[in-house]
Amino acid sequence: MTATGVLGRRTAAEFVGTAALVTVVVGSGIQATKLTGDVGLQLLANSLATVFGLGVLIALLGPVSGAHFNPVVTLATWWTARRDGEGRGLREVAAYVPAQIAGAIGGAVLANAMFAEPLVRWSAHARWSGHLWLGEVVATAGLVLLILGLARTGRAHLAPVAVASYIGAAYWFTSSTAFANPGVTVGRAFTDTFAGIAPASVLPFIAAQLVGLMAGLGLVTALFGRTPPAVEAEAEAEAVVVPHGERQPAEIGH
Numbered sequence: 001m002t003a004t005g006v007l008g009r010r011t012a013a014e015f016v017g018t019a020a021l022v023t024v025v026v027g028s029g030i031q032a033t034k035l036t037g038d039v040g041l042q043l044l045a046n047s048l049a050t051v052f053g054l055g056v057l058i059a060l061l062g063p064v065s066g067a068h069f070n071p072v073v074t075l076a077t078w079w080t081a082r083r084d085g086e087g088r089g090l091r092e093v094a095a096y097v098p099a100q101i102a103g104a105i106g107g108a109v110l111a112n113a114m115f116a117e118p119l120v121r122w123s124a125h126a127r128w129s130g131h132l133w134l135g136e137v138v139a140t141a142g143l144v145l146l147i148l149g150l151a152r153t154g155r156a157h158l159a160p161v162a163v164a165s166y167i168g169a170a171y172w173f174t175s176s177t178a179f180a181n182p183g184v185t186v187g188r189a190f191t192d193t194f195a196g197i198a199p200a201s202v203l204p205f206i207a208a209q210l211v212g213l214m215a216g217l218g219l220v221t222a223l224f225g226r227t228p229p230a231v232e233a234e235a236e237a238e239a240v241v242v243p244h245g246e247r248q249p250a251e252i253g254h
Helices: 003-035 039-065 071-080 088-114 130-152 156-173 182-188 199-224 230-238
Strands: none
Touching (some): 003 182, 071 130, 071 199, 088 182
């Protein structure tokens, strides 16, 4: 397969994976509110569905695209491979990020449709407070540290369980319920349901996530050392979130 064809397949996997993730997040939130009026139980149902869904999606699509499903993860991957003179990293960023955002919007619309909600209705759920932004910084920094730390230590194969478990925990230990994903944040503005976020709250959340990205990269350097030389850096980047390569889907084993 040509380089363009491989990138196209990877980008399609990022679109589908992010769409499915947001469908899980939004759909489980809607379902939870229909089944119970207890906010704690609603959050529990929402977080459990997200853990299971995210783990499955990483295991399934990770060997195709790396299972980023998140512009922050894509930027972190590019940063670790930035000394690769071929420039493939920037091409991947330019392809992945729009696909992730489009997928997130599509996933929210699909979840709305499945539960007979308006296909697009801007969320009225304001999330505008300093402590919520701090929660996003913490959640995103921890996610970046986890993913790159697993890659640095040769344990990226644990990502489906480790990343899903971290997000599930972060639902509960962060004040913001751990969006930790600019694409998902944009997508969740399109649904006026349990998982939604008001459009006016989106940009501060994304800003906090980018701060978290920088903090996470700093923690990786502090704990695991600076990025290795170009060849090793490229190999490390290939392992984010899980190892992936040029194999055809039918040949992939994980």
